[in-house]
């Protein structure tokens with residue numbers, strides 16, 4: 001291309017400053033390793049520039065120099081060349097910096113791998129298809145990838161590669177659809193109805209109680225006291241942790257965590273779901289595979305919310321500020337559930353902290 005990679009223009013920027021700009025969003029400190037006399041574009045002051053000790057000893061020497069410069073300042077390092085214009089800060093954040101608010105588990109990695117596989121196989125299948133049969137208007141990325149493929153491979157090879165990649169894509173989509181209902185990624189299906197059926201009354205408004213009704217139960221005690229929208233909230237949680245990050249109680253070290261509370265609703269609901277005689281929980285399946293009998297449906301539905309979705313102390317930590325609700329991208333309603341649990345503890349169990357008792361008495 002006639003220019004060093006670090007100086008290549010891309011989307012109105014120079015390549016190396018662009019990559020540094022993207023990385024600065026998610027990692028610190030940043031070390032750039034260059035050859036002894038290499039000319040590099042201007043970079044922000046806090047970026048350290050390290051020079052290889054000798055010329056022409058390959059990329060491993062550069063990696064060693066960069067890691068040596070980072071020694072003692074970081075627990076993990078993200079290594080990259082400078083020619084990655086499509087670098088995604090979110091990718092680096094998920095794998096390296098890992099903010100405390102996010103939940104890291106195998107489910108998340110399986111989902112990310114499947115999404116990457118679905119998108120990657122479709123893109124490559126199209127590139128091979130275009131190389132074998134000609135471009136289609138508008139698909140400029142696949143068309144660009146098809147150019148070198150056309151030059152490198154015979155038409156037969158291109159067609160076979162297209163068929164393999166296309167069927168791999170179909171198989172991955174099918175596997176993804178089967179996996180989806182059992183994963184936290186179910187929120188891609190539940191988010192829309194959850195937002196559609198969001199609470200429209202003022203945020204602080206609570207359901208009225210008929211205190212004169214002697215048969216009424218008050219507040220939320222067990223799973224079956226939750227409404228369908230509360231359970232939908234549980235299945236819609238993306239585990240992004242924004243509510244946790246916004247919560248003043250959590251941030252001052254109290255046991256309350258609005259994120260785990262909502263995840264707890266989903267866990268209780270899933271446990272109750274195991275009691276329903278549907279595939280794969282039907283008696284026939286259980287008998288065939290020697291699976292243990294499910295817990296009785298009544299016991300599952302009577303699972304207590306206190307200590308089931310949040311500890312007793314946490315119920316009283318909430319200041320009902322609504323910051324969690326405000327921060328939630330899928331409009332989950334946390335406060336009404338916490339207040340509902342409090343109502344039950346106060347009105348049905350007379351169980352509340354000492355300080356509240358003395359305030360009520362005065």
Ligand code: SF4
Pocket residue numbers: 243246247248249250256258317318319320321322323324325334335
């Ligand atoms: S309403 Fe309660 S749970 Fe939500 S952010 Fe405020 S203190 Fe935390």
Ligand code: SF4
Pocket residue numbers: 236237238239240241242243244258259262327328329330331332
């Ligand atoms: S902000 Fe909403 S989606 Fe994110 S973890 Fe909290 S409840 Fe779940």
